[in-house]
Each structure stands twice: as C-alpha cells, then as structure tokens.
Amino acid sequence: MASANSENSRSRQTLADVPPEPSRGNCSHGLLHVPTLTFGIVYCFFVISHDRRRILRFNVTRNPNALWIGQQLREAWPYLPVHRFLLFDRDSKFGTDVISAVRDLGSKPIRTAFRSPWQNGVAERWIGSCRRDLLDHVIVLNEQHLKRLMSEYVRYYHQDRTHLGVAKDTPTGRPAAVRPAEGSNIHSFPRLGGLHHRYTVAAWTPTTRLSEQVSLSEFSR
Numbered sequence: 001m002a003s004a005n006s007e008n009s010r011s012r013q014t015l016a017d018v019p020p021e022p023s024r025g026n027c028s029h030g031l032l033h034v035p036t037l038t039f040g041i042v043y044c045f046f047v048i049s050h051d052r053r054r055i056l057r058f059n060v061t062r063n064p065n066a067l068w069i070g071q072q073l074r075e076a077w078p079y080l081p082v083h084r085f086l087l088f089d090r091d092s093k094f095g096t097d098v099i100s101a102v103r104d105l106g107s108k109p110i111r112t113a114f115r116s117p118w119q120n121g122v123a124e125r126w127i128g129s130c131r132r133d134l135l136d137h138v139i140v141l142n143e144q145h146l147k148r149l150m151s152e153y154v155r156y157y158h159q160d161r162t163h164l165g166v167a168k169d170t171p172t173g174r175p176a177a178v179r180p181a182e183g184s185n186i187h188s189f190p191r192l193g194g195l196h197h198r199y200t201v202a203a204w205t206p207t208t209r210l211s212e213q214v215s216l217s218e219f220s221r
Contacts, residue, residue, distance in 0.1 A: 025084035026050040028123035029073070031064060031091060032130060036140045044150055045069060047076040049083065050122050053163055054171040055154050060147040064093055070101035082107045087120050133161070137195055156191045160198045177201040 032044040045068075046058040057076035061068060086107045088094050094111075102109040112119035134153050140146045158172045177200055185202040 026087065027056065027083040027085070028087040028120050029076075030088065030120065030123040030127065031093065032127050034135060034140050034146055036142060036146075042140065042143050042146050044146065045072050046123075046126070047073065048123055048126055052166055052171045053122065053126070054158065055126075058150055058154060060143055060150060062143060066093065066095060066097035066101075069093065069098050073098075073101055073105060077105065084108060085110050087112065087123070089117065089120055090114060129157075129161075133157075133196065134192055152192055156196065160191055160196070 027047060027049045029045065029047040032046065034042050034044065036042055040062070042060060042062055043064045044058060044060050045064055047056040048054070049056055057072055059072050082105045084107065086102050087110045088098075089112050099109045099111075117124045130150075130153060133156075134149060138149065140149070159170055159174065162168045162170055162174070187200050187202050189198045189200070190196075191198055
C-alpha cells in the first residue's frame with residue numbers, strides 16, 4: 001500500500017512539473033536537424049509563437065553554438081516585446097549561455113523534463129509538419145539550399161496552410177473564399193515546387209463566361 005501511495009505521489013509531482021498550456025504569452029524554440037546529400041548535418045533553428053503558431057525567427061547553420069543561438073533569439077523580437085515564457089528542451093546546445101540570453105531579453109526560460117518532447121508540443125508538431133510537407137520529399141544539397149527551402153516553406157506555412165489550432169485559419173490570417181451562386185472557376189496555385197497547392201475561387205463575370213465560350217469554339221475547330 002505504501003508503494004502505491006509513493007507511486008501516486010511521484011506521478012503527481014511529474015504532472016505538476018509540466019509547463020503551462022500554450023497561451024498568448026508563450027513561445028518555443030527548437031532545432032531541426034536535416035541530413036544533406038554528402039551525409040552532413042545542417043540545423044534549422046526556429047522560434048514559434050503559441051497563440052497563432054507563427055514563426056518569429058528561423059535561420060540555418062552547420063554549427064549552432066550558444067553565441068549564434070543567442071543572436072537568433074535577439075533577432076526574433078527586434079522591435080516587439082518578448083513573450084512571457086520561452087519553452088525549450090534539454091538539448092546540450094541550450095545551455096547556461098542560452099538561458100542567460102533568454103533572461104536578458106526579459107522572458108522566463110522553461111526547460112522540459114528529460115525525454116518528454118510532448119511538453120514542448122507546439123515546436124515538435126511544427127518539426128513534424130515541416131518534415132511531412134517538405135523535407136521527406138527532397139534531398140538537401142547544402143546550407144544555402146536548406147535556407148531557400150525553409151524560406152519557401154515558412155511563407156507557405158504562414159499564408160496558405162490552415163491549422164486546427166487556430167480555427168482552420170493560417171498564422172497570418174487567410175480570408176475565406178465565398179463561391180458565387182452562379183458558379184465560378186477554381187484556380188490552382190502551386191506551392192513548394194508543386195508539392196502543395198492553394199485553391200482560390202475566381203469571381204464570375206459575363207466576360208469570363210464569354211471567353212470560355214470563345215476558347216471552346218476554337219478548340220472544336
């Protein structure tokens with residue numbers, strides 16, 4: 001009986017140590033490691049906000065040391081006030097120098113428990129989305145190639161990719177298209193080299209219908 005009580009107390013202590021739920025005052029940072037064509041490793045550092053799942057900063061390097069990471073954190077909030085909490089895992093690259101840099105910015109660093117990636121779920125989900133949407137379909141050549149790919153992906157992620165966590169909206173806001181009653185054309189715009197597409201509704205006009213009839217008559221000839 002005593003052993004059962006001790007196990008319950010340990011479980012309660014573990015749950016009590018979990019960082020707070022995502023809110024407007026929280027953000028996370030992490031490292032995404034990507035293998036290259038020559039079997040090297042390139043790292044993508046990113047800072048993501050919890051409220052709108054927006055990427056505040058990202059950059060690519062082969063050597064993510066503490067000095068470089070601290071500079072990326074400072075550039076994540078060049079003119080805006082920092083978030084209240086900054087969550088990150090126990091990677092050895094996020095040592096005392098990084099913790100000091102976070103505190104100097106005015107944010108409170110919160111490190112997750114050992115082997116508990118679910119405590120930093122927003123950052124981990126973004127890494128998974130990036131791999132499934134892009135990195136699993138391409139072979140990265142070098143650092144410059146990865147930076148170009150990530151620039152395109154962050155643009156697609158902010159403007160085109162909808163999220164259940166923000167009520168099926170995009171991080172920067174995407175107006176919902178309303179289809180006219182009389183029908184209209186659907187336009188497809190390729191993203192990420194054609195891996196994904198964005199579909200929009202074209203407004204119907206008599207000129208559009210007339211041009212369609214002309215093109216069909218020319219095709220029948």
